[in-house]
Amino acid sequence: MLRIEPREAPSRWWTLGVPVISALLALLLAAIPLAAAGANIVEAYKQMFNGIFGSVFAFTEMLTRATPLIFTGLAATMAFRAKLWNIGAEGQLYLGAMAAVTVGTGLIDAPSFILIPIILLAGAAGGAAGMAGPAYLKVRFGADEVVTTLLLNFIILIFLQMMLEGPLQDPMGMGWPQSEPIVDNGILPQLVPRMRLHSGLIIALVAAAIAHVMLSKSVWGFKLRAVGENAAAAFHAGIGVRRTLMSAAIVSGALAGLAGVSEVAGLRGYLTTDLSPGFGYTGIVVAMLAGLSPIGVVISAVFIASIFVGADTMSRAIGVSSYLSDLVVALSLICVLIGGFIAKYRIIRTNKGDV
């Protein structure tokens, strides 16, 4: 018989080691379908490694992919820590992007050091508005935010299509559903010459650092954690539960909105309906892998971006399906969840006695 009981204090090595071991285990498990697809496993992983670290181009591409994931991972983290299940980062990302192209395509004429902060603020405000609505419905009427935020994603996407074929459409775009380009002064500067990596990454890292400090060192973070861990006790102790939930929602939505700004103003330059290949949803995976730690989000976003970019390269080089990258991401999430469980609980084999 097996019995499960909580470990008194999960050791530091476990908490750090589990994600790493899980990631390695996931790669190991992914070898099985790779082999089944008839690929040379060593060659496949070599290609994958090259796809991440093989050149400056590969490495900067990986970081470019990690940038929006850091934002959406942080968005999920800040909401989930308050037990506010924001599944709507995808929609909030697009709201942020729409706000960015609204102010950034010629509406305001200003030098970079003024225009870029305005675009960032507008995007954050757009995303925040997208989460403030469901959060208000939750604290006021008890509406389940999982449902409202998830469904809002689809509404926002259709709204985006409408805008891109209407007011936001580029008149020079030959009828394509795309926005006007962000003006030059509004573009986030590149970090490496001739590479796509942009300063959205710096903003994401700063956001992660601020999120970490706010969560662990500020009164606001204290309240947010208290509400998330035990709302009844927090309320009894005099913490404004509704206000805390609303503020967590706004911060979470703003971070998701920044993901949209960073993609539009840093990478693409204009807005289309395929700006995000599900960054909002992947952000949830990033956050869970990171154990809802803002610093961990940076690491897990880089890890997941590596898998995506690496698997892309691999599939192109040796001709296996690129869906394998999704598989590795899923496997690593499962491994980390199991690993996290093992780190928190002890499984004890109870002796059956003499029989």
Add this chain to the structure above:
Amino acid sequence: MTNPCVLSLNNLTKRFGSVVANDAVSIDLHRGEVLSLLGENGAGKTTLMNMLFGHYVPDSGSIDVADEFGEMHPLTLGHPQAALDAGIGMVHQHFTLAESLTALDNILLGSESLLSWRHNRNAARRKINGIMERTGLAAPLDEPVGKLTVGERQRVEILKALYHDARILVLDEPTAVLPPQEADTLFENIGAMTTGGLSVIFISHKLREVLAFSNRIVVLRHGKKVGEIATEDADERVIARMMVGADTPATPRVSMEPGAKVLELKSVTVKGDNARTTLHSVNLSIHAHEIVGIAGVSGNGQSAMARVISGLASPDSGVMLIDGHKINRFTPPAMQKAGVGRIPEDRHHEGMIGAMSVAENLVIERLDDPEIQKLGFLRRKYIRSNAEELSRTYDIRGPGIDADARLLSGGNIQKLILARVFERSPRLILANQPTRGLDLGAANEVARRLLKARARGAGVLLISEDLDEILALCDRVIVIHDGQLFEAHSKDRQAIGLMMAGENIC
């Protein structure tokens, strides 16, 4: 007791690392007997029962159980099924029922094979009805368990054990969750069951119950059996001394002249859905240097009253004054500001945040204090030194101030809450079931702190289901019944008991 022995635990020893949880404990249980197992938290009661049920394998010792013909056989150790087969049933403190299944389904759960047909149920139902008739344990069999009262659920648990032909029943703190009335019914049922030959091991903290309803008392302390006494030879002092190893001085209660009014409720009405949440035009005043006890069967409006005074709910009409100032906003921070210290009824659910540290839990009610924060950032150093100091003063024991509060024992969680409440020197203290589920030592500590606050000049409102506690601590006793308050004119146990039942109310 000359009845034959049905269970004997022989020299059971269990070590966990360096801790000896049970040290050569031997206990005999006779047919038709109620044996009380007493001991503070951590005395080894649970470990002993876990060995009986095969959850732990003892390091040494053996267990013998009688079969249905009265012959003793050694029990296979470390094998729960063996314990069940030998006719040992257990009712846990926290019930293990599936809420969406009916009572009948729950009773049959585990005894039906997957392939059996439903017609076996009629036979099962007949058997259960027979048991209910014999023992007086009544429970609606076709209601989902989620809709049953706590008392009914407990009866379903007991029926389940009896259905599985238990000859020995272990009840783990069965009355911790029951109002006094239902507890009395339970004891009547136990009486009926033991005349039918069932033997009962009864684990409890409440000395009065143990004295009233058991035949024999075994006391454990630090894993050792320190005493065994026939109930007729025992009294509370003798047992308490066995449990803690020394006389526990009942905290002396000096009489005090009541001071100014600290709390006044004037025709406070709360319209609730049921009796639990309803108050009918309640008037109450509490003075400084005064402990006022609210006695009553649970579910008569205590929780509505506590919620209003804690600031968790607003009254529908009426006025509440604290220190002569009218309360306009009924929110937890408003009450804190007015000087109300609140010890919540459900300390695990409302009193602390298990996943946050002890140090953080100690400051959670005063986050806006300039000592705690500077410009919105926590002053870690102060928070830690504050926690160290309070842990010392209030004797909070556990893995340390940085450890999660969930790792503390029940008694230490209550000490944490006491520390948080009393360090702010509140004018009024609302103590809602402050000793429920605590062992004797921790309960005495709560009583001592309440009396100390009274001496300092606070008013205390003590809501408790434990009438003995109220009689021991309070200056005045008020009975709550059906959302109304009735002042008891004397501390006569009998008269108050009748008032709690809704009779003799003048």
